[in-house]
Amino acid sequence: xxxxxxxxxxxxxxxxxxxxxxxxxxxxxxxxxxxxxxxxxxxxxxxxxxxxxxxxxxxxxxxxxxxxxxxxxxxxxxxxxxxxxxxxxxxxxxxxxxxxxxxxxxxxxxxxxxxxxxxxxxxxxxxxxxxxxxxxxxxxxxxxxxxxxxxxxxxxxxxxxxxxxxxxxxxxxxxxxxxxxxxxxxxxxxxxxxxxxxxxxxxxxxxxxxxxxxxxxxxxxxxxxxxxxxxxxxxxxxxxxxxxxxxxxxxxxxxxxxxxxxxxxxxxxxxxxxxxxx
Amino acid sequence: xxxxxxxxxxxxxxxxxxxxxxxxxxxxxxxxxxxxxxxxxxxxxxxxxxxxxxxxxxxxxxxxxxxxxxxxxxxxxxxxxxxxxxxxxxxxxxxxxxxxxxxxxxxxxxxxxxxxxxxxxxxxxxxxxxxxxxxxxxxxxxxxxxxxxxxxxxxxxxxxxxxxxxxxxxxxxxxxxxxxxxxxxxxxxxxxxxxxxxxxxxxxxxxxxxxxxxxxxxxxxxxxxxxxxxxxxxxxxxxxxxxxxxxxxxxxxxxxxxxxxxxxxxxxxxxxxxxxxxxxxxxxxxxxxxxxxxxxxxxxxxxxxxxxxxxxxxxxxxxxxxxxxxxxxxxxxxxxxxxxxxxxxxxxxxxxxxxxxxxxxxxxxxxxxxxxxxxxxxxxxxxxxxxxxxxxxxxxxxxxxxxxxxxxxxxxxxxxxxxxxxxxxxxxxxxxxxxxx
Numbered sequence: 208x209x210x211x212x213x214x215x216x217x218x219x220x221x222x223x224x225x226x227x228x229x230x231x232x233x234x235x236x237x238x239x240x241x242x243x244x245x246x247x248x249x250x251x252x253x254x255x256x257x258x259x260x261x262x263x264x265x266x267x268x269x270x271x272x273x274x275x276x277x278x279x280x281x282x283x284x285x286x287x288x289x290x291x292x293x294x295x296x297x298x299x300x301x302x303x304x305x306x307x308x309x310x311x312x313x314x315x316x317x318x319x320x321x322x323x324x325x326x327x328x329x330x331x332x333x334x335x336x337x338x339x340x341x342x343x344x345x346x347x348x349x350x351x352x353x354x355x356x357x358x359x360x361x362x363x364x365x366x367x368x369x370x371x372x373x374x375x376x377x378x379x380x381x382x383x384x385x386x387x388x389x390x391x392x393x394x395x396x397x398x399x400x401x402x403x404x405x406x407x408x409x410x411x412x413x414x415x416x417x418x419x420x421x422x423x424x425x426x427x428x429x430x431x432x433x434x435x436x437x438x439x440x441x442x443x444x445x446x447x448x449x450x451x452x453x454x455x456x457x458x459x460x461x462x463x464x465x466x467x468x469x470x471x472x473x474x475x476x477x478x479x480x481x482x483x484x485x
Numbered sequence: 486x487x488x489x490x491x492x493x494x495x496x497x498x499x500x501x502x503x504x505x506x507x508x509x510x511x512x513x514x515x516x517x518x519x520x521x522x523x524x525x526x527x528x529x530x531x532x533x534x535x536x537x538x539x540x541x542x543x544x545x546x547x548x549x550x551x552x553x554x555x556x557x558x559x560x561x562x563x564x565x566x567x568x569x570x571x572x573x574x575x576x577x578x579x580x581x582x583x584x585x586x587x588x589x590x591x592x593x594x595x596x597x598x599x600x601x602x603x604x605x606x607x608x609x610x611x612x613x614x615x616x617x618x619x620x621x622x623x624x625x626x627x628x629x630x631x632x633x634x635x636x637x638x639x640x641x642x643x644x645x646x647x648x649x650x651x652x653x654x655x656x657x658x659x660x661x662x663x664x665x666x667x668x669x670x671x672x673x674x675x676x677x678x679x680x681x682x683x684x685x686x687x688x689x690x691x692x693x694x695x696x697x698x699x700x701x702x703x704x705x706x707x708x709x710x711x712x713x714x715x716x717x718x719x720x721x722x723x724x725x726x727x728x729x730x731x732x733x734x735x736x737x738x739x740x741x742x743x744x745x746x747x748x749x750x751x752x753x754x755x756x757x758x759x760x761x762x763x764x765x766x767x768x769x770x771x772x773x774x775x776x777x778x779x780x781x782x783x784x785x786x787x788x789x790x791x792x793x794x795x796x797x798x799x800x801x802x803x804x805x806x807x808x809x810x811x812x813x814x815x816x817x818x819x820x821x822x823x824x825x826x827x828x829x830x831x832x833x834x835x836x837x838x839x840x841x842x843x844x845x846x847x848x849x850x851x852x853x854x855x856x857x858x859x860x861x862x863x864x865x866x867x868x869x870x871x872x873x874x875x876x877x878x879x880x881x882x883x884x885x886x887x888x889x890x891x892x893x894x895x896x897x898x899x900x901x902x903x904x905x906x907x908x909x910x911x912x913x914x915x916x917x918x919x920x921x922x
Contacts, residue, residue, distance in 0.1 A: 221712050222720060228705075229727050232785065234752060235742040236730055249750070250758055300501035309494025321902050322509055326846035328867045329891040330508065332874045332884055333515035336530055356508030363501060388493055417735035420849050424875055435737045439853065442741060450745050457738040468733050476793065 243455040261455040273429040275456070278437040285347055285354070285422070285433050286415030292355040293362045293411045294404060301366025302392055306378070316367075323360040330357070331424055338425060350425040354418060358411055365410075369403030370396070406474035409467055413475075416464060434460045513895065519888035520675075524668040526882045533667020534634045535641035541663045542631075550659055555652060559645075559660065564602040564626045566591045574625035583611040583622075599623055674889035683861075691866040694779070694851075695844045701784035702840055703833060706791015711821060713792070714799050725792065732789045740853040743782050744768060768855060772862045775855050779863050782850050791836050798832045799825055838905050845901075846894055867894060 226233075243261050245254030268274040303309060304316055334353055335344075343349030373396055381391035419435040427436065438456050445453075468475065524530055542559060545551050551559075571588055575581065586609050596602035602623050606612055613619050635641035641661060645652065652660060662669075678684050709728055713721035731739055746752045747767035754764040767774045802825065810820050848868035851857060857864035857872070864872075874887020 218716055218720075221716060225709075225712050225716075225724050228708075229724060231746065231781075232727055232730060235746055238745070238752070239738075239742060250755060252752070252755055296500045296504060299497040303494040303497035307490055307494035307497065309491045309498070312494075315498065317906060318505075320906060321899060322505065323902075325509065325513075326867060326891065326894045326898050328846065328848070328870050329516050329888075329895045330512040331871075332888050332891060333512035333519065334508070335875055336519075336884065337512070337515070340530070352504075353508060356504045359501060359504055388490060413733070419735070419737050419853070435735055438741070439737050442737075442744075448748065448750065450741075450748075450751075453741055454745070457741055461734055461738050464733055464735065 239454050239458060242451050243458050246451070261451040264452065264456060265459070272441075273432055273437065275434075275437070275459070277430065278432050278434050281347060281426075281431060282416060282433040282435075285351055285418075286412050288347075289351045289355045289358070289415045290408055290411040292351065293358045294408055296355075296359060297362035297366045297407070298397075298404070300363045302370050302396065304363065305367045305370035306392075306396075307388070319360045319363050319367075323364060325360075327357060327420065331421070335424060345426055345428045345431055347426060347431055350422055353425065354415060354421050357421075358414060362407055362411065365407050366400070366403060369400045369407075373399045402474060406471070409471045410475060413464055413467060516888045516891055516895070519885050520892045521670055521672060521889075522668045522885045523671050523673065524883075524885040524888075526880065528666060528668040530668070530884070533665055534636055535638065535661065535664045536632070536634050536666050537630050537660070537664040538632060544663070545659075551656055555656060559630065563629075564596040564599065564623060566594050566626060570626045574622065577625055579622055579625070580611070580613075583609070583613070586611045599627075602626065668885070671885075674886050677886070678889060678893075687864050687866055687869045690862075690864055691845070693776075694783075694863075694865050695841060697776075697780050698783045698787060698844055699837065699840055701780060702787035702791055703837060705784060705788040706795055706836065707829070707833075709788060709792040710795035710799055711825065714796065715817065725796070728785075728789045728792055731786045736849050736853055739786070740782065740850060743778065743854060747774075747778055769859050772859065775859055775863050779851055779855060782854055783844070786850070787840060787844075790840070794832045794836055795829055798829055802828050835909065838901075838908070842898060842901055842905075846898060866890065870894065 241254060244257060244259070246256040246258055247254045264275050304312065304319070330353075338344045338349045338353075377395050377399065378391050381395045382388070386394070417435065418433070419439060422433045422436050423439065426432065427440075432440070434456075438453065438460060441456070442453055537559065542556060545556050545559075566587055571584055575584055587606070590609065591605060594605070596605065599620075603619065606619060606623065613622065630641075630644045633644070635644060638661060641664065642657070645657070645660070709724070713724050716724070734742075744751070748754070749764040749766040749770075753767060754762075758764060765774075768778045769775055806824055807820060810824060815823075846867050848865060848871055851863060851865060851868055852871070855863045857868050870887050870890035873883050873890060875882060
């Protein structure tokens with residue numbers, strides 16, 4: 208309905224209304240970029256000086272704080288290992304739920320959907336105590352497993368959806384030719400769902416990269432901090448509210464997200480449609 | 486063949502099942518179990534000891550649970566000369582001649598106060614000449630139960646009777662319960678929860694939060710999807726991308742940007758400053774402004790979910806219907822009202838139910854923005870549970886109480902999602918496998 212001009216409709220009032228409503232977002236993200244390279248007098252919104260000083264966190268580490276690169280490395284490890292875990296587990300479970308005639312299938316499917324709606328806060332109290340008892344508190348391994356487990360119901364559900372779209376005829380043909388179901392899955396079905404795998408992979412990675420609550424609870428210590436906890440604790444400790452510094456770190460933090468998003472936009476839209484945040 | 490496929494299926498499910506058991510089932514069972522205990526930092530998670538402190542005695546006095554005689558007996562420190570105490574004094578390095586004389590002359594005697602005991606000691610020949618040393622030596626014979634740790638109930642009871650406090654069975658029970666430092670089974674969490682006015686305040690907050698954010702999400706999602714549908718392609722792509730930014734941004738950064746916008750040194754205050762208004766912190770300045778900011782923060786993120794889902798539903802409507810209506814002279818509002826909205830019934834219902842559930846249990850954005858402030862006015866149930874059990878300024882983490890609060894959320898969550906399973910025709914999702922069925 209987009210390009211043609213209709214007699215009973217003009218589009219410019221709509222454009223104006225939408226622009227007004229979008230102003231907060233436009234302003235926030237515009238200044239996210241502008242403020243990191245400039246200084247502005249208090250009481251003004253127009254920068255008066257160009258500077259790189261807000262980016263000094265890249266090569267200087269304040270005493271008592273961990274280097275940004277350690278935090279970045281931690282975030283990278285956290286997000287990628289968690290993604291690998293989610294992918295490998297939901298790859299098989301999704302297939303079993305979609306295609307295999309096994310006992311209790313209905314029950315498993317209902318269970319996955321129910322788990323997806325489970326409040327994080329319920330699990331976290333018990334996991335906090337368990338992790339402290341087994342000595343995985345303040346380690347990346349612990350929080351990786353927890354985040355992966357919490358992502359799992361969603362991952363399985365998405366993978367099941369992708370398996371559902373693979374035509375039965377492919378598998379039928381494989382079975383006719385004498386291949387086992389495992390063989391059929393491995394050789395014929397897996398190549399078909401590669402796009403789904405990439406989409407879920409990128410999505411999980413972004414989720415892990417952005418995650419705040421779980422690392423805040425399970426890995427608050429400086430040397431295992433991820434970027435979100437690093438930035439949040441910097442904001443919480445700072446009395447002067449150096450917004451330019453926060454924004455520079457924030458921009459550094461969001462850049463990989465934007466890049467990945469632009470690269471995999473269309474694939475991700477399928478998953479965002481399923482929704483994972485309020 | 487069929488059985489083998491079953492085994493293959495279970496094998497394929499095994500890793501997922503293990504993770505679900507370890508990270509969902511066990512924690513939930515533990516939460517249910519914690520909810521009926523008074524576990525916390527004060528009690529620890531393993532066992533405890535018996536420790537009677539002056540504070541507990543003061544509580545007895547205040548509550549008048551025990552009669553005064555018993556309380557004074559518990560609080561008093563009597564002095565007994567017996568083998569254990571002599572051995573203790575010897576270990577502490579008192580002179581054996583002095584101890585020998587005490588043993589000979591005072592053995593088996595009990596003194597109700599230090600003064601009496603001192604008087605008796607002063608009659609001894611080998612006593613320390615220094616009064617302070619004499620007073621110090623009495624300490625080894627003290628039988629006070631106050632501030633001494635006892636590992637078992639038996640030890641504690643013996644100590645109580647040695648102390649001279651004669652307690653009837655019900656009284657003894659009160660004392661031992663009050664002095665136990667470990668956790669115990671209790672349903673107090675639930676009774677306190679339902680009797681505390683704070684709980685109802687938080688519950689109402691949660692309701693207000695869910696309803697307002699939900700309304701914002703749905704209406705704004707609809708608004709965005711309808712307007713972008715009617716705009717030229719370039720513009721609609723632009724606006725959709727803008728509105729996706731909050732969703733793809735990490736929450737910490739997204740809330741930081743809101744902080745900058747609403748802080749008293751931030752954008753809005755600066756702009757208002759040009760018109761002579763004093764700087765104002767909208768995020769924490771007043772209850773109303775804090776709520777507005779919290780709802781906008783969540784609403785701006787949530788609106789994009791509605792936008793995506795509704796947009797794809799609108800795009801699925803055959804354009805010929807819309808063209809036909811146009812020929813018939815329908816304006817845009819009539820098209821929306823009579824053609825598009827009826828098609829959106831299911832997506833709206835889905836988004837509503839999905840968002841309700843996730844709003845009910847999410848607290849991330851509030852934690853990052855207002856932390857429930859100012860003064861707990863924007864606190865919601867999940868955040869309160871988090872603060873109670875895992876993060877508060879006093880450092881006294883109440884696992885038991887927090888778990889009880891979380892258990893209420895789980896109960897609501899499970900029943901609501903079971904309801905949704907019926908609503909959204911679960912059976913359609915479970916299509917039968919076609920090979921060997």
